[in-house]
Amino acid sequence: MEEQKKQDDSKRNAPLGSGKRRLVILGGGESGVGAAILGKKEGYAVFVSDNGKIKNKYIEVLEHDGISWEDNGHSENRILDADLVVKSPGIPDRVPLVLKLVERGIPVISEIEFAARYTNALLVGITGSNGKTTTTMLAHHILKEGGLNVGMAGNIGDSFALMVAENDYSHYVLELSSFQLDGIIDFKPNIAIITNITPDHLDRYGYKFDNYIASKFRIAKNQTKDDFLIYDADDEVIVDWLQKHPVNSKLIPFSLNRAFREGAYLKDNKIQITLDNNTMEMETETLALEGKHNIKNTMAAAAAARLVQIRKQTIRECVQHFQGAPHRLEKVLKIHHVQYVNDSKATNVNSTYYALESVKTPTVWIVGGVDKGNDYRPLMPLVREKVKAIICLGVDNNKIVDAFQNVVDIVVETYSMEEAVKVAYKVAERGDTVLLSPACASFDLFKNYEDRGDQFKNAIKNL
Structure with missing residues (x-):
């Protein structure tokens, strides 16, 4: 035990390194440790700092990779010496240490932003107050069954950074929370999905719903005319925001109540998806997932799959046999x-x-x-x-x-x-x-x- 403590102390007190860019990770959980591994791979001198206790399973990973770390408190002088800081999504922007970093002009970004800088994969990003986990899992299932080399990460499973460090996927399907989107600068998905927006996490956003809506729409902030935004056209919050804050991406709406020349909608108990004058149909009674909300989740995932050229028959088979997310109905x-x-x-x-x-x-x-x-x-x-x-x-x-x-x-x-x-x-x-x-x-x-x-x-x- 004494020998282990000496080793731990030496790790904690190791210098950040000379000649290397200094990367500090705030938070030693799934996303923080993933970012640390990617940072080391990309040649950074990495230091992980957590104000609470880092779980043993993550300490073992950091030790194995020779990454300097501390827990149960922050060494402010080491953190303020960083060239770049990756912040856990659970840490609010308003905590004093983060405000000090921003004051000093040290970039503070999310693990999603950091990971995206080191992959050229096609990205499908999914956010929303509800339904994003199911939509992410279904989209990933369809793309995988369609033969694509695809990873699933973000707010689900392994962190995006860990996947980028350890795999060479050509496509990623990412579940993105508003907290993760708050820390982006240049990140943009080629295909973005907003499932819906209803009041949530308002304590994080100054109890202002508009702040939360703006956070969700950051998913489309860097998109261009060559990218796509799939969204719920029955959601008045989304429709109203888009009217007041137009985006550059091509809009692909989905709805249970309205038909579109381009988009997904319900007609005679069939899902119709029309993209580039090409239509596919699916019977709603054949869907594995029950409920109107899951018809919408299916529309969104299937539209994304069509945009990456997955065959219609593959999509139909996937939505008939898909097992939903654990703990969701x-x-x-x-x-x-x-x-x-x-x-x-x-x-x-x-x-x-x-x-x-x-x-x-x-x-x-x-x-x-x-x-x-x-x-x-x-x-x-x-x-x-x-x-x-x-x-x-x-x-x-x-x-x-x-x-x-x-x-x-x-x-x-x-x-x-x-x-x-x-x-x-x-x-x-x-x-x-x-x-x-x-x-x-x-x-x-x-x-x-x-x-x-x-x-x-x-x-x-x-x-």
Whole structure:
């Protein structure tokens, strides 16, 4: 142990290097360690600094690659000596250390921006408040089945930087959060998709919705007339923003309500995708993913696939057999003719709206967690129509109770997943659905939404 500590101390105190450009990575998680590996490969003297504890699995990688690191605090003098800083998306722009870097004229960028500088691959970038994970996974699945050498990264799986460092993909499908887009300068996807925009993460954006919208639209900020922006033409927020802030890219709209000469739309229960006067059709009843929102996700992914010349038949086969994202409307088990559905990834009201909309049977709804300033009013019509019981799951359930106690007869407060599932089991009747769709973040009782979903699945299996 003593010998290991000496080695660790020597790594932490190693000089950044002479004659090399100095790269500092703020944050020692997935994206930070990926950027560190790419930085070393590209000849930088790399230093990783994390204000919290770096996980052992990442320390092992840094040690193996001979990369200098520190955790549980920042050595400000070393960081302010950087030529370039790559910042974890979880660190807000307004923290004092980041403001000092900007004051000194030291570029602070995202791992997405950094990685994009070292690949000539064709990039499909996908953002949105909801649906981006499913759309990313589906687009990647179609491109891969279509024979392309394609990687999937960003806000899903391995970091983009790690993939660029270790692979030679000709195409990438990237899930991009607003936090990742905040740190771009020159990054541009050849094909951008905005699935939808609804209020989320407003605490990060000064509680101004326009700031959040502008962040999402950064995905198209560097696009040219040779690039494409695929977007939801039913989303008034997106349409209004585009009218006031035109982009250079070619617009490819998709809609459930309107037809287009160029774009994707619904006609007679068939998806029609028309690009360059070439149309393909898909029956909605053959789609593996259920719900109106998933028709839109399918439109977006399929349109992107057509833009990179994937065959129509390949696309049709892929959307018929695709398995959706874990923790997103995931059917877990049917017990005594009651279907249990895990939608733990629904961390905002809009996402839960889609979930409730897609369920066709009387619903026992498990909801709650860390409220991000939620307005539950948009859910009222669906709750009145479908929800027979509400099971609150959170440290503080007052806002949910106040919102729905006069709408639903049964409202129960619980403080553990095991308790919530047991109550649901007692309340649910033959033909019902028990839906975990929290509309809230998970950090009051769980590590993350995956942990919340896993505990839900385990509790069901233990009934």
